[in-house]
Amino acid sequence: EPEVTQTPSHQVTQMGQEVILRCVPISNHLYFYWYRQILGQKVEFLVSFYNNEISEKSEIFDDQFSVERPDGSNFTLKIRSTKLEDSAMYFCASFYRPNTGELFFGEGSRLTVL
Amino acid sequence: GESVGLHLPTLSVQEGDNSIINCAYSNSASDYFIWYKQESGKGPQFIIDIRSNMDKRQGQRVTVLLNKTVKHLSLQIAATQPGDSAVYFCAGIRGGYNKLIFGAGTRLAVHP
Numbered sequence: 218e219p220e221v222t223q224t225p226s227h228q229v230t231q232m233g234q235e236v237i238l239r240c241v242p243i244s245n246h247l248y249f250y251w252y253r254q255i256l257g258q259k260v261e262f263l264v265s266f267y268n269n270e271i272s273e274k275s276e277i278f279d280d281q282f283s284v285e286r287p288d289g290s291n292f293t294l295k296i297r298s299t300k301l302e303d304s305a306m307y308f309c310a311s312f313y314r315p316n317t318g319e320l321f322f323g324e325g326s327r328l329t330v331l
Numbered sequence: 332g333e334s335v336g337l338h339l340p341t342l343s344v345q346e347g348d349n350s351i352i353n354c355a356y357s358n359s360a361s362d363y364f365i366w367y368k369q370e371s372g373k374g375p376q377f378i379i380d381i382r383s384n385m386d387k388r389q390g391q392r393v394t395v396l397l398n399k400t401v402k403h404l405s406l407q408i409a410a411t412q413p414g415d416s417a418v419y420f421c422a423g424i425r426g427g428y429n430k431l432i433f434g435a436g437t438r439l440a441v442h443p
Contacts, residue, residue, distance in 0.1 A: 260369075
């Protein structure tokens with residue numbers, strides 16, 4: 218069964234460092250997302266990406282965040298200068314077409330900022 | 332603004348019983364409502380969705396009920412099994428780019 222894969226599964230970084238989280242969405246999917254989940258809290262929308270551009274972003278997704286689909290298969294989330302409060306689980310999701318509810322989520326990348 | 336919230340943070344049930352997980356929403360503009368299951372250390376997994384013009388939808392062992400009058404959504408799990416133990420999130424979605432707004436989640440604990 219096709220799946221969304223994410224790397225790394227866990228990254229520990231120092232405050233102020235840049236972090237890149239990588240995702241390989243399901244191959245025929247056209248819509249891509251990043252969500253995050255702070256420990257014990259709900260899943261929060263960060264950004265959606267379609268047709269090689271951001272289609273929507275949340276208030277969380279400030280200038281420190283960026284996304285890219287550099288090669289047609291990978292979908293990356295970059296945090297330029299990490300803060301302690303960026304510590305969370307980051308989930309990538311993909312979707313073939315809208316107007317159904319089924320997004321496919323990866324297993325997540327846990328980011329710990331020290 | 333949009334919000335989707337859960338009534339109870341934890342639900343404990345006996346194996347074999349039916350479970351009902353509830354959710355309230357505030358934004359009537361959602362086109363779809365969805366239930367996701369999240370097991371420990373994993374990403375959310377789609378369970379079932381329901382269009383906003385429907386009242387009920389059944390899947391395998393699960394039923395989702397939508398009451399638009401009181402803006403309430405529920406997930407019923409029949410014959411709950413230990414493998415159903417997880418956090419369950421409801422989410423609302425509006426067309427376009429499928430941005431999901433998740434509720435806070437209900438932890439379902441199934442006891443033998």
